[in-house]
Amino acid sequence: MQESRLIVVKRRLTVKWEDFVLAIRLLERAQIWIAILLLPLAAFMLLPLVYLFNHAFKPLHELFLFPPTFIVREPTTSNFAELLALSESTIVPVSRYIFNSIVVTFLSTVAMVVTSAMCAYPLSKHPFPGSKIVLGLIMLALLFATEAVAIPRFIVIQSLGIMNTYLGHVLPLVALPVGVFLLKQFMDQIPNDLMEAAKIDGAREFTIFMRIVIPLVQPAIATISILAFQSAWGNTETSTLFMQEDAMKTLPFYMSTLTSGLANSVARQGAAAAGALIMFIPSLVVFIVSQRKVIATMAHSGIK
Amino acid sequence: MTGNATALSDKQSSAPAVGTKSSVSQRIHGLMTEMWKYRLSYAFIFPFMAMFIIFILIPVVAGVLLSFTYFNAFDFPTWRGWLNYQNLFSQDVVFLQHVLPNSFKFAVFVGPVGYILAFLLAWLISQLPSTLRTWYALAMYAPSLSAGVAMTVVWTVMFTGDRSGYINSFLLKWGIIDKPVYLLIDQDYLLNIMIVISIWSSMGIGFLAILAGILNVDKQLYEAGKIDGISSRLQEVWYITVPMMKPQMMFAAIMSIVHTIKSGGIGVQLSGSNPTPNYAGQLLLDHISDYGFIRFELGYASAISIFVLLLCYVLSKFFGFLFAPKEDE
Incomplete structure (x- = not known):
């Protein structure tokens, strides 16, 4: 099963490689210069990530080699085993953090995408009283880093009584102003006639929303999903501030406990590297799957 | 309600x-x-x-x-008027001597420099044919996907203070230094390392917005520009590309401000302590969490937060002024 998947991946890679060669043949001279100029920069950008992959598979003796090596020589999965073993001695196993992370990320991504889409639709297509104020507030909130108001947020969560629950993880993340904004910009492109025609045919608002609007804004939905996924998957704020019970915390929080003080100690380096890779791969996969749609969406991101 | x-x-x-x-x-x-x-x-x-x-x-x-009260998280807040703000700008030595200058230096490099770099990169990449373009764009965007916490593993190993750190090992090998430097703890280096890392991870959706904006400019405009006497690529960028994509530039500017503010916590992650050694990497957000969650002076911490939010607002107004569409456009 896994092998057959590997073959599919390999095939895709080879196809891409042929495209790549073809593309190089078609380049103009200026383009070749640009490509060469950008190559070291691209390498610089990717280097730490390549390193992350290699580091996670290094056996213990290679981790502290001098001079340090970049590429792994004898790849092993012992770091991942160590990460799992490390938690057996503690009260909360890593699998619990991973489980929490998956649940929280899934729930909040779905909630963010659904509420953003529902909010963006009337903002774009219905001139209801107050729509300008709502839009203005959301635009203003685009530039607020919620980290800055962590203290009042803490008080709000506390008084709602949702500390140490999954709700405490999910609800604070749901309002994603960027999501509403991007979707609204994208929905502005849909011609109003389309909706009028549907109305004449007897469609209700909800049907129009589900059958016409949502399918047409698919690229934007993909983009929002990535942003939502990223903000939820890497979030440490909710775990640090709103969860006192260790069993309710998430993987990024566990990673931060592994890495704190890493500069001065040699212990658990392998486990930390393995954990870091586990953190990174889902984001990368999600992005690669939907990158075309993302770039298509960003064309409509302008603020006028 | x-x-x-x-x-x-x-x-x-x-x-x-x-x-x-x-x-x-x-x-x-x-x-x-x-x-x-x-x-x-x-x-x-x-x-x-x-x-x-x-x-x-x-x-x-x-x-x-x-922000107008004294609040220690246990007793009911008591009203203090403007005292918190007065203290912030007259009494708080750490804020005035370390946090503000650090934040200013950090923001200047990560904000405008990162922003201009993003535009340059996006423009260069947009000149490439589509297959190659996708690969380069992916390479530039990938770092921003990496969650901050996870990457700490990489950075700490790269910049570790003994000779097994990559940077140290490299510098030793080429004879630039003769003994390993404690890069992450030394106050001379911490802030610079933070800046490099933040720029590295700054090519996020703002960068993609700029790229998409450049690609969306109508090609006929360039033809028209040539007839009207535009002779170099530089003029093309200045007179056609940038004016045509002002809205995307604005969006990217706002994303850049948010990124700059958000990546503030990186110093604490790298050095492993809040406050950072000698306050070398102390930025506004660290100062807030220092007062808010370590000293529990929540009223004072809120005053700093409000200062940060106001700063964001003023900056975005400034960008809005820069990129506002002119009457005749």
Whole structure:
């Protein structure tokens, strides 16, 4: 099963490689210069990530080699085993953090995408009283880093009584102003006639929303999903501030406990590297799957 | 409760729009029927707005109120007026001597320099044919996907203070230094390393917006420009590309401000302590969490937060002024 998947991946890679060669043949001279100029920069950008992959598979003796090596020589999965073993001695196993992370990320991504889409639709297509104020507030909130108001947020969560629950993880993340904004910009492109025609045919608002609007804004939905996924998957704020019970915390929080003080100690380096890779791969996969749609969406991101 | 809040703000907004000559009661009546007509729209925005009001709007308002009080998280806040702000700008030595200069240096490099770099990169990449373009764009965007916490593993190993750190090992090998430097703890280096890392991870959706904006510029405009006497690529960028994509530039600017503020916590992650060694990498957000969650002076910490939010607002107004569409466009 896994092998057959590997073959599919390999095939895709080879196809891409042929495209790549073809593309190089078609380049103009200026383009070749640009490509060469950008190559070291691209390498610089990717280097730490390549390193992350290699580091996670290094056996213990290679981790502290001098001079340090970049590429792994004898790849092993012992770091991942160590990460799992490390938690057996503690009260909360890593699998619990991973489980929490998956649940929280899934729930909040779905909630963010659904509420953003529902909010963006009337903002774009219905001139209801107050729509300008709502839009203005959301635009203003685009530039607020919620980290800055962590203290009042803490008080709000506390008084709602949702500390140490999954709700405490999910609800604070749901309002994603960027999501509403991007979707609204994208929905502005849909011609109003389309909706009028549907109305004449007897469609209700909800049907129009589900059958016409949502399918047409698919690229934007993909983009929002990535942003939502990223903000939820890497979030440490909710775990640090709103969860006192260790069993309710998430993987990024566990990673931060592994890495704190890493500069001065040699212990658990392998486990930390393995954990870091586990953190990174889902984001990368999600992005690669939907990158075309993302770039298509960003064309409509302008603020006028 | 939240429904009422929106309804109230709605009333204020559109009251003047509905027939200015009619009496107040008639106006309210007209507004109510208008609102009833759009009841479905309100239902659609309700879930988002409820969360927005509870977790963003109320905290910001509460933050403003708290910033005028003394609050230690246990007793009821006591009113202090402008004292917190006065102390912030006259008494707080750490803030004035370390946090502000650090934040300024950090923001100048990560903000404008990162922004200009993003534009340059996006422009260069946009000149490439599409297959190659996708690969380069992916390479530039990938770092911003990496969650901050996870990458700490990489950075700490790269910059480790003994000779097994990559940077140290490299510098030793080439004879630039003769003994390993404690890069992450030394106050001379910490802030610079933070800047490099933040720029590295800054090519996020702002960068993609710029790239998409450049690609969306109508090709015919360049042809027209050539006829009108534009001779170099530089002129093309300045007179056609940038003016045509002002809205995307604005969006990217706002994303850049947010990224700069958010990546503030990186110093604490790298050095493993808050406050950072000798306050070398102390930025605004670290100062907030130092006062808020270590010393529990929540009122004072709120005053710093409000200062940060105001700063963001002023900066975005400045960018809005730069990229506002002119009358004739």
